[in-house]
Structure formats: C-alpha cells, structure tokens
Amino acid sequence: MTEMERSWADLTYEALVEVMKRVDFEQLYVGLPLVCKAWRVASLDPGCWERVHMEPSFRIRSETDAWWQPAFEAKVDYMLKLAVDRSAGSLLELSTRHCSNSALSYLASRCPSARLVSVSSSRGVTDLSICQLAKSCPQLEHLDVSECQNVTVTSLEQVGQNCKSLTVLKRNRFIGNYNPSRKSQLPSEYSRTSSPANADAEAQVICTLMTNLKHLELRHTKLSDQGLFSLLDGCTNLECLDITGCLNLTRRAKEEARARLPNEKLRDDKTPAQRNVNVDRYGHWQLYNERFQSGFFQF
Template sequence: MEEEKVGGGDTDAGPSSNWAELTHVCLINILSRLTLEERWTGPMFACRSWFSACKDPVLHSVFDLETRFDLLAESPRWWTPEFERGIDSMLRSVADWSDGSLAEIKTRHCSDRSLSFAAERCPNLLVLSIRSCPNVTDDSMCRVAFRCSKLRELDISYCYEISHESLMVIGRNCPNLKVLKRNLMNWLDPSQHVGIVPNEYLNACPQDGDSEAAAIAKFMPNLEHLELRFSKFSAKGLGSICKGCLNLECLDLSACANLTSRDIVNLTSNLKNLTRVIKPNFYIPRSVFHTERYGHWNLYDERFQTDVFRI
C-alpha cells in the first residue's frame, strides 16, 4: 500500500496515529517482537519506512524457518524447484541484510546458490541446519567450512549430495564444532516417504557410512552430540568414532541396522562422558531380509525393546 495510506486520518474516537511516522528505533522495537514469517507477510509491504526497518541488521541475526516447517505436514510441493527458489530468495535476502551478523541458519530445501551466498557474507555463523536439501552439495559446504570457522552446530540430515568429503573439510576448518546431525531417511521402510519425496532421491541414499564415520572420527574430535539415525555404517565405523570422539555425551544410533547391541556396548565403553546413547530400537520381520545376510537380528530380540518402532 502507499505510504501515506498507512495510518492517518480521523476516526470517531479521535485522531488516529500515523504509523508510517514512527521512528526507526520504535519500528525496530515493534518488529523484533514478530517472527520472521510475520515480518515477511505483513509489515515489510506496508510502506517504505517499514520496509527499510525490516532490513535492519539487528533483526537478522537468526534465520529460522525450521520452526515453521516442524508445525506442518511434509508436502510434495516442498521438493519442487519453485519452492526451493523461494527459500533461496529469502535466505539470500536475510544474509545480505544481516551485514555479517547472521549467527543461525535453520531451514530446509535451500540450494548451493543461497548457501554459498550466505557463507560468503556471514563469517560469524554458529549454527547451520539445512535438512532435506537435495541441491546442497560438497561445493557450498566447502565454502561454509572455509568462511564460517566459528561453526558450533551442523545439521545436514537428509542431504544426500553431501559426502564424507564435506565432513573432512568441515572438521578441519571448524574446530569448535560440538553438534553434528547426519541422519538419513528411513531406507528400511521408505513407504512413509513415498508420494512426498521424489523416488530418485530416496534411491540416492548414501551408502558410504564407514567413510563418513572415519571422517567424523578423524576430523571432529571435539563433538559432544552426534546423531546418525538410519546410517549404514558398521561396527568398524562406530569403533572409529568411539576412538576419535572421546568427548561425546549424546550418541543417537536409532535404526542403524548394521549394529548389534553387543557392538554398541563394547565400543562405547571407553566414552567416559557419554550420558545418553540411543540404540537401534525397532523390529524387522524375518521375511523382509535374507537371514544369511542379516542373521544378527536375533540379537535384537533379546536386547532391544521392539514395541516403539515397528516396520
């Protein structure tokens, strides 16, 4: 709407306020009480002075769309190029407006384009959560590693174009990293994703679990929280992590199908700070897999509760 139409005019109750004439400090005070979504769907389009206030760096230390994503049921539309372009546009704008003050990025379905842009402009980034980003690759992650060395938390769950190479570079260049989340989608029973996630993406699930485990073990020794749900790494990979990441306090191994209870107990015994370990907690019918390949499943019957996650 036009600036002169915001506020102004008289009402039966007396003269009304001209909201467009609020000082910049007052506007920032008001806008800081709104969520990112609320600012983008209203005040930003009210008038020129409000739009200018919405771009103030003080409002852009955090870019959090993950909270909104968590409230909604996942939609096939999120996996379309059009949706990705919209997320990219928002992230690029916020990274630009932040003037280097952006410390947290929490979103989904962005791409290399916006993430590389953000990495170049946000050297003070501390938290990066980019779950379900099919077009984020090692290229932009290397830019993050070299430009955002203060990074403390990283969530690259369901990002299948990111390989162990990124884990190596991030580990080398971000020594303060304490939290890593590298969860995969449910490849044991992908039916929950069918019709939402493109089939070709589901089929691209990373197979190099032990390579990723080795990279984590060698280059991320200061980790305290590690999530590897549905990872395909073996006891060898877990052994590497337990030798290289001695500061671990929380280890999430939910649905890591290649690990047994005995593996987990034996290999984590040297982690003195470990206060929480989440073991594979599910049941797989014998008809699903060849017993000669997955004969160790009989261990789960004895050592794991099987009523929480059933396939």
C-alpha cells in the same frame, strides 16, 4: 484506542528492533512490515536478521511434493538471499530446508561469522557449497546436513579441517516419522543411501577431525559396529549420540556404546520418543498470524 495499543505505538525504534529480534521468521518476513511504516523500518534493521530460522515453518506444515520441485527451491533461495542482504553480513544462524548451492554459497561469501547452519532435506546442496561454507565460516559451531543426499565425505573433511569450534553435527539420513525398527516400513530411498563402507568412512573423518563434538546425530545411516567404535574412541566429549534406525549395528555394539556413554547420552531405537511441544511465546501477535501466515510458502 486501548492502553496496549498506545504503548506499542510509543515504542522507540530501538525497542521495536529488540522486539522483532524475538519473533519468528514468518512474522518478520510477511507480517510485521505490513503493520505500519515504523514497524517496516524497524524490521529492516540488520540486527533483526542475525538469526533466520525457517525450519519451524516447515515443521508445522505437512510435507508436500511441491517442496521438492526446482521452482520451490528457487523461492526458498530467494528468501534466504534476501535475509543475508538484510543482515548486512551479520547473520549468525540459519536453519531451513530445500535450499540449493546458490543460496548457501551466497551466505558463505557474505556472512563469515555464521555459527549455526542447518540445511536439512536440501537435495540441491552439494559438496561445492559445504566446502565453501567450511572455508569461509571457520567459527561454525553447528551444522545440520541431514537428508542432503549430495553431501559426501569430501565436504565433511573440509568442515573438520577448517571448523575447529564445531560441537554439533547432524548427518541423519531421514528425519520423517516412521518406525525404524520395522524394515518393511522403511522408505524406498533407504536402499539408495550410502553403503556401510561410505558410512564408516564418514565416521572415520568425524572421529579424527571433529574431536570436539558434543552432539552427533547419525539416524538411519548404515553405520557398522566398527564405525560406531571408532566414534566412541575418537569423540570423547560427546554428550549425545543418536544412532536411532542404524540397522547394521548389532545389539552387542549398542550395549557396549550404552555402557561407554552413561547417563542417557546414547539415543537408539530403545530410547523413548520425545514429544515436540509448540508453545506460542508471543500471544500478542495472534491477529497478525491469522492474517499473514496462512500462505507463507505460496508466494
């Protein structure tokens, strides 16, 4: 037995919990509990489940048709509800995709202190659960409802009225990788997104009820010049506004927005793309990664 193995075996319960707070969701869910009894007990501590980030598990895998099926949505819901139960109501952050109203309402009813909720690409999420989230979690600071086609201005109004601490809102219509400047490459779903009138209505709610926003993403929406100017007038605390792929905006409107948001606060089609670099901060978990992570979504 090496010195490193002895040091891990000698860790106290409290130390194990602190370590497990820093690993990713996959490792906590399907890897570490299988190592030994002590690790399983520590992995069930509510403190390990305050921040549940499933989103990286989706990003490192290729998009599959199965992700949009009801059966897969039910699996994601099961994992999220289990995470809520294990947090004993202390969950603060959740990021995932492809969940439904059932899981989000479950979180809202049991975790009133939630600060960050990201449910992008969740067609099963509607105004019903977002309104419940807004009313049950008034301390919400970060909300991502990108590619949630069944979320409308109705729930955004509830969020604006109830969540006065909100500083980050992501309402992107698409999060896939393609060139937004070439209309021929836009997916067919673009024609089915909200009309310019609906996009401007959402902008009006945002600039009226969410004046504390610092980060706003509206990529690939049908925002018009008028809607953009309303945002600039109402959201004066913005540190980042992303309007990449908003094809209804004129060059003049974008130039004025860039002038009113200096220091590279505006992101549009001319903004250089930023590469996402995955850095494994916990190299000592490599053996467990190889053994447990390959079939995470195939349970």
